[in-house]
Amino acid sequence: xxxxxxxASEGLLRIGELSRRTGVKPDLLRAWExxxxxxxxxxxxGGFRLYAPASVDRIEAMQEQLxxxxxxxxxxxxxxxxxxxxxxxxxxDVLVAELGDALDDYDEPRAQAVFDRMLSAFSVDAVLRDAxxxxxxxxxxxxxxxxxxxxxxxxxxxxxxxxxxxxxxGWGGGAGPVAILxxxxxxxxxxxxxxxxxxxxxxxxxxAYLGPDTPMETLAGAATRVGANVIVLAAVSAKRFEEAAxxxxxxxxxxxxxxxxxxxxxxxxxxxxALRLAxxxxxxxxxxxADRR
Amino acid sequence: xxxxxxxASEGLLRIGELSRRTGVKPDLLRAWExxxxxxxxxxxxGGFRLYAPASVDRIEAMQEQLxxxxxxxxxxxxxxxxxxxxxxxxxxDVLVAELGDALDDYDEPRAQAVFDRMLSAFSVDAVLRDAxxxxxxxxxxxxxxxxxxxxxxxxxxxxxxxxxxxxxxGWGGGAGPVAILxxxxxxxxxxxxxxxxxxxxxxxxxxAYLGPDTPMETLAGAATRVGANVIVLAAVSAKRFEEAAxxxxxxxxxxxxxxxxxxxxxxxxxxxxALRLAxxxxxxxxxxxADRR
Amino acid sequence: xxxxxxxASEGLLRIGELSRRTGVKPDLLRAWExxxxxxxxxxxxGGFRLYAPASVDRIEAMQEQLxxxxxxxxxxxxxxxxxxxxxxxxxxDVLVAELGDALDDYDEPRAQAVFDRMLSAFSVDAVLRDAxxxxxxxxxxxxxxxxxxxxxxxxxxxxxxxxxxxxxxGWGGGAGPVAILxxxxxxxxxxxxxxxxxxxxxxxxxxAYLGPDTPMETLAGAATRVGANVIVLAAVSAKRFEEAAxxxxxxxxxxxxxxxxxxxxxxxxxxxxALRLAxxxxxxxxxxxADRR
DNA sequence: ATAGGTTTTGTCAAGCTTTTGTACAT
DNA sequence: ATGTACAAAAGCTTGACAAAACCTAT
Numbered sequence: 060x061x062x063x064x065x066x067a068s069e070g071l072l073r074i075g076e077l078s079r080r081t082g083v084k085p086d087l088l089r090a091w092e093x094x095x096x097x098x099x100x101x102x103x104x105g106g107f108r109l110y111a112p113a114s115v116d117r118i119e120a121m122q123e124q125l126x127x128x129x130x131x132x133x134x135x136x137x138x139x140x141x142x143x144x145x146x147x148x149x150x151x152d153v154l155v156a157e158l159g160d161a162l163d164d165y166d167e168p169r170a171q172a173v174f175d176r177m178l179s180a181f182s183v184d185a186v187l188r189d190a191x192x193x194x195x196x197x198x199x200x201x202x203x204x205x206x207x208x209x210x211x212x213x214x215x216x217x218x219x220x221x222x223x224x225x226x227x228x229g230w231g232g233g234a235g236p237v238a239i240l241x242x243x244x245x246x247x248x249x250x251x252x253x254x255x256x257x258x259x260x261x262x263x264x265x266x267a268y269l270g271p272d273t274p275m276e277t278l279a280g281a282a283t284r285v286g287a288n289v290i291v292l293a294a295v296s297a298k299r300f301e302e303a304a305x306x307x308x309x310x311x312x313x314x315x316x317x318x319x320x321x322x323x324x325x326x327x328x329x330x331x332x333a334l335r336l337a338x339x340x341x342x343x344x345x346x347x348x349a350d351r352r
Numbered sequence: 353x354x355x356x357x358x359x360a361s362e363g364l365l366r367i368g369e370l371s372r373r374t375g376v377k378p379d380l381l382r383a384w385e386x387x388x389x390x391x392x393x394x395x396x397x398g399g400f401r402l403y404a405p406a407s408v409d410r411i412e413a414m415q416e417q418l419x420x421x422x423x424x425x426x427x428x429x430x431x432x433x434x435x436x437x438x439x440x441x442x443x444x445d446v447l448v449a450e451l452g453d454a455l456d457d458y459d460e461p462r463a464q465a466v467f468d469r470m471l472s473a474f475s476v477d478a479v480l481r482d483a484x485x486x487x488x489x490x491x492x493x494x495x496x497x498x499x500x501x502x503x504x505x506x507x508x509x510x511x512x513x514x515x516x517x518x519x520x521x522g523w524g525g526g527a528g529p530v531a532i533l534x535x536x537x538x539x540x541x542x543x544x545x546x547x548x549x550x551x552x553x554x555x556x557x558x559x560a561y562l563g564p565d566t567p568m569e570t571l572a573g574a575a576t577r578v579g580a581n582v583i584v585l586a587a588v589s590a591k592r593f594e595e596a597a598x599x600x601x602x603x604x605x606x607x608x609x610x611x612x613x614x615x616x617x618x619x620x621x622x623x624x625x626a627l628r629l630a631x632x633x634x635x636x637x638x639x640x641x642a643d644r645r
Numbered sequence: 646x647x648x649x650x651x652x653a654s655e656g657l658l659r660i661g662e663l664s665r666r667t668g669v670k671p672d673l674l675r676a677w678e679x680x681x682x683x684x685x686x687x688x689x690x691g692g693f694r695l696y697a698p699a700s701v702d703r704i705e706a707m708q709e710q711l712x713x714x715x716x717x718x719x720x721x722x723x724x725x726x727x728x729x730x731x732x733x734x735x736x737x738d739v740l741v742a743e744l745g746d747a748l749d750d751y752d753e754p755r756a757q758a759v760f761d762r763m764l765s766a767f768s769v770d771a772v773l774r775d776a777x778x779x780x781x782x783x784x785x786x787x788x789x790x791x792x793x794x795x796x797x798x799x800x801x802x803x804x805x806x807x808x809x810x811x812x813x814x815g816w817g818g819g820a821g822p823v824a825i826l827x828x829x830x831x832x833x834x835x836x837x838x839x840x841x842x843x844x845x846x847x848x849x850x851x852x853a854y855l856g857p858d859t860p861m862e863t864l865a866g867a868a869t870r871v872g873a874n875v876i877v878l879a880a881v882s883a884k885r886f887e888e889a890a891x892x893x894x895x896x897x898x899x900x901x902x903x904x905x906x907x908x909x910x911x912x913x914x915x916x917x918x919a920l921r922l923a924x925x926x927x928x929x930x931x932x933x934x935a936d937r938r
Numbered sequence: 939a940t941a942g943g944t945t946t947t948g949t950c951a952a953g954c955t956t957t958t959g960t961a962c963a964t
Numbered sequence: 965a966t967g968t969a970c971a972a973a974a975g976c977t978t979g980a981c982a983a984a985a986c987c988t989a990t
Contacts, residue, residue: 070723073946075985076714085986086939103718105945107986165560165578167524175761182815210574213534213562221517228514228768231460233849234934235821241506247565263819263849267458269506272540281503285458348820367965379960382965387958399965421662423974424958425689430656461770468771476734519734521765527706527727554734659957661974671975672949680947691956693975716985717947 071101071109081118088118095135097121117141151181155190159197162215163207174222183226183261187254188341191219195250216250223253230260231267236288238347239281241269243294243303251320252293255340262348275306282314289315289347291336294322307331319343364394364402374411381411388428390414410434444474448483452490455508456500467515476519476554480547481634484512488543509543516546520561523553529581530558531640532574534566536587536596544613545586548633555641568599575607582608582640584629587615600624612636657687657695667704674704681721683707703727737767741776745783748801749793760808769812769847773840774927777805781836802836809839816846817853822874824933825867827855829880829889837906838879841926848934861892868900875901875933877922880908893917905929 074085081088089108091097098117100108120141124134154177161170177186198215201207240256242249249271256266267285269278282290290310294300300307300322308331310316316333319340328335336343367378376384384390391410393401410431417427447470454463470479491508494500533549535542542564549559560578562571575583583603587593593600593615601624603609609626612633621628629636660671667674675694677683684703686694703724710720735743740763747756763772784801787793793801826842828835835857842852853871855863868876876896880886886893886908894917896902902919905926914921922929 070710070713070715071719072714073716073719073985074987076716079714089987103945105986106988107716107945109719165524165574167560168522171521179811184815208570208573209567210534210562210570213566213570214560214574217517217561217563220513221520224510224514225518225521225765228464228518229461229770229847231458231463232847233821235819235849241503261815261818263821263851265849267460267507268510269503270510273506274502277501277503277506280501281458281507377960380958383959386967401965417656420656421658421665422656423659423689423693426657426659426695464768465770468767468775471766472737472771472775475736518765522762550734659974660976670949673947675976676948689956689975691975692977693956 069112071111072114074100074108074110077110077114077118080115081122083118083122091121091131091135095132095139097135097138151177151185151189154180155194158190158194162218163211165211165214167218170218171222184258184341187257188339191223192251192254192339192341195219219250220253223250223257226257227253227260227266227268230256231265233260233263233265235263235265237265237267237285239267239269239278239285239287239290241273241278241290241292242271243292243299243307244272244274245302246294246296246299246322247271248295248320249293251340252291255291255293255319255336255344258341258344259348262345264348275303275310279310279313287314289317291317291319291347292323292333293318293320295320297322297324297327300324300327304331307333317347363405365405365407367393367401367403370403370407370411373408374415376411376415384414384424384428388425388432390428390431444470444478444482447473448487451483451487455511456504458504458507460511463511464515477551477634480550481632484516485544485547485632485634488512512543513546516543516550519550520546520553520559523549523559523561526553526556526558528556528558530560530578532560532562532571532578532580532583534562534571534583534585535564536585536592536600537565537567538595539587539589539592539615540564541588541613542586544633545584548584548586548612548629548637551634551637552641555638557641568596568603572603572606580607582610584610584612584640585616585626586611586613588613590615590617590620593617593620597624600626610640655698657697658700660686660694660696663696663700663704666701667708669704669708677707677717677721681718681725683721683724734766735762737763737771737775741780744776744780748804749797751797751800753804756804757808770844770927773843774925777809778837778840778925778927781805805836806839809836809843812843813839813846813852813854816842817851819846819849819851821849821851823851823853823871825853825855825864825871825873825876827859827864827876827878828857829878829885829893830858830860831888832880832882832885832908833857834881834906835879837926838877841877841879841905841922841930844927844930845934848931850934861889861896865896865899868896873900875903877903877905877933878919879904879906881906883908883910883913886910886913890917893919903933 072080074088078085078088088098092099098110098114100110100114103109117138120138121134124137125131129137154173158170158173158177161173177190181189198207198212202209202212238256238259240252242252253268256268260266267281267287269281278290281287292300292307300318304327307316311332316331317336318328318331318333319336323335323337325335325337327333336347338346365373367381371378371381381391385392391403391407393403393407396402413431413434414427417430418424422430447466451463451466451470454466470483474482491500491505495502495505531549531552533545535545546561549561553559560574560580562574571583574580585593585600593611597620600609604625609624610629611621611624611626612629616628616630618628618630620626629640631639658666660674664671664674674684678685684696684700686696686700689695706724706727707720710723711717715723740759744756744759744763747759763776767775784793784798788798824842824845826838828838839854842854846852853867853873855867864876867873878886878893886904890913893902897918902917903922904914904919905922909921909923911921911923913919922933924932
């Protein structure tokens with residue numbers, strides 16, 4: 060459930076209540092603690108034992124082993140082993156895995172906490188390149204394999220979008236070159252584009268973000284209005300670009316265009332006169348930023 | 353003249369009559385006046401108290417609070433307060449206008465700054481109800497009239513979404529009842545739903561947000577998984593709900609459903625057995641929060 | 646204030662009524678307050694407890710936990726957590742106050758959480774200008790008045806420095822103009838300078854941060870090497886600038902110098918040929934960024 | 939498992955103050 | 965009508981107490 064597992068602060072039990080919940084008499088609980096270190100409860104100011112709710116699990120594991128006929132010492136050893144949690148060496152891979160778990164469980168606070176930890180330990184670039192984008196990619200694959208529900212996918216996207224937009228705050232400011240970011244009509248996947256914008260701003264660019272499903276006709280006006288140095292369009296599906304190819308070609312006569320995402324093929328770029336950003340958002344943003352015009 | 357006097361005293365009650373109408377003894381009425389300033393009656397030439405008929409209402413309000421168990425002092429304070437609505441600060445309108453200007457100009461930092469000022473000067477509820485939502489509504493109208501380009505509309509939406517998602521951080525946490533928020537298939541406008549979720553969380557609820565264009569089939573699973581107390585669906589167009597009516601009806605047999613947004617018609621709610629949230633996101637969130645189950 | 650709102654709308658309860666509504670005897674309510682701080686009611690002029698209606702919820706939460714078998718102390722802890730957990734969106738003033746409380750209590754996790762909340766709801770500019778810098782200023786005043794210990798001041802400073810350094814990560818990158826930031830010899834207060842650097846970077850500048858107590862001789866070399874567009878020096882005390890006046894004057898012949906902080910007097914700026922940044926770090930960074938050279 | 943001591947927590951009492959409805963003299 | 969008075973009801977603080985729950989050690 061949502062709350063039971065949520066927090067370490069979910070409510071500490073005194074020995075009586077633990078006894079009631081497990082059916083093991085307090086004296087015996089103390090004996091197991093003394094003899095096998097089965098539990099190491101906190102203590103109240105006055106010395107009372109205070110057990111975490113998870114202790115119930117360990118006691119039950121102990122009971123199960125006993126029921127199988129093991130000796131108490133042996134049972135305790137196994138029960139201890141079962142719950143042993145490796146302390147987190149916060150490599151980013153581990154954090155990505157934890158992020159995935161949290162999102163699969165619709166556990167928003169935990170997912171946010173993982174994000175916080177990632178951002179406090181790694182640079183924004185690294186978090187985007189090595190955590191967020193791979194995670195999204197993996198999420199897509201799992202979705203195709205039917206391993207995640209649409210609800211889970213939506214939940215994850217929405218949370219990640221919130222964090223990326225948070226990182227993006229203020230990205231229209233400064234004095235650097237200006238980029239307009241948008242997805243072509245019909246294209247709704249904009250998270251990669253968001254990541255690209257964040258990195259671009261980190262490299263000194265200003266960003267005007269129009270987001271998913273943006274009609275081509277409106278781009279020229281916006282580009283002129285903000286004095287854009289480049290218009291970046293991103294799509295997962297090449298079809299979106301194809302459908303907009305005519306408008307693209309026309310737009311490219313007046314503005315510098317870059318196409319990004321899996322849908323941006325070399326052929327299309329050549330045909331429309333646009334620059335193709337074939338790599339990941341972070342790398343391509345960096346490349347784009349490097350040869351500013 | 354007789355007339356003048358009659359007009360002046362017309363409808364005015366003396367203390368005996370007021371007492372008779374309210375059942376409060378004259379002595380006590382005087383005590384309430386002396387101690388709490390509950391009433392400030394006119395005086396006749398001879399010094400008699402002359403009460404306006406509305407005084408009866410105030411006395412009754414006082415009695416009602418007393419019946420609820422409040423102290424006399426508290427009851428009087430509330431009875432006095434009743435009717436003196438706090439004047440809505442006009443300055444938020446100015447800020448809304450400035451927000452509009454900034455967004456029209458693609459001026460992201462300025463728009464963010466306006467948001468900052470709004471949030472530091474007003475409650476989140478007020479910012480949502482009196483600034484963000486009216487602005488979005490106005491934006492929609494201007495778009496229909498062709499006064500804003502799609503690019504401007506996208507830019508504004510994306511920025512506002514970022515702010516709302518920022519306010520939403522942590523909304524899955526806490527210990528209150530749980531709501532699932534989503535838009536039916538085909539519906540992309542989720543900003544109102546976001547606002548609703550924010551207010552809901554502020555009232556102690558936990559929120560799992562699935563966002564726009566969510567297939568109905570996936571909702572039941574998610575609802576069960578998080579132990580949802582209610583599923584809120586929002587759509588601007590009634591058509592989206594109609595298309596999902598069958599699934600809605602079925603879902604409503606197992607979960608509590610609420611329909612929000614302009615597309616949520618009374619007829620549809622009745623037909624599917626869902627609750628209809630006909631008002632604005634802030635008010636309806638409050639209403640929903642009030643009768644938590 | 647928060648209670649103003651609650652008071653206005655709801656009506657405060659005396660202990661008897663609260664007891665009646667919850668079924669908990671007044672004596673016990675007082676005991677819970679005394680022992681666990683479960684409630685902190687307002688007081689009437691004469692000293693009677695006046696409870697907000699929401700208190701009923703908290704009492705009920707307490708009762709629920711008790712029914713689950715938890716000790717009173719634990720139950721109270723959870724009931725308190727639950728009430729405070731719906732991280733209510735709060736204005737920045739409230740958050741600053743909470744930050745102060747957390748830091749005074751050496752409560753690092755809570756302080757970090759407050760920071761997170763501020764950053765999720767407000768822009769970096771706003772957090773620096775309206776929260777961090779006022780807080781530091783206030784902290785200085787309280788320290789002068791002996792209201793905070795040196796330990797508290799250190800704890801607060803170092804935590805804030807950590808957060809600012811977090812925000813500053815990666816600020817040497819990009820392609821914008823370059824600023825060197827340093828404090829003159831003897832000057833240790835660099836938090837304002839850090840804030841200035843953060844805003845500067847947000848405006849597209851690259852920042853080389855040399856920090857407190859930097860010998861003047863090293864500046865020229867560094868400035869030449871990184872091609873600095875400006876050198877910003879900050880000091881709280883004018884004395885530090887005075888002592889370095891000679892070097893400053895010389896430096897200003899070859900580089901653009903800006904003096905910031907309370908120690909940056911107009912006279913000194915004139916005498917040394919430096920630009921004076923008289924305002925707060927955020928505003929001045931913006932000004933500086935605007936007239937880049 | 940028992941014994942002997944400690945902590946926790948609900949309850950109560952004593953003595954005093956505040957609040958509030960009612961009464962009464964002017 | 966006014967001003968004052970009064971007493972019942974409700975509350976406050978301090979301090980204490982005892983049953984229940986828990987501790988350690990034997």
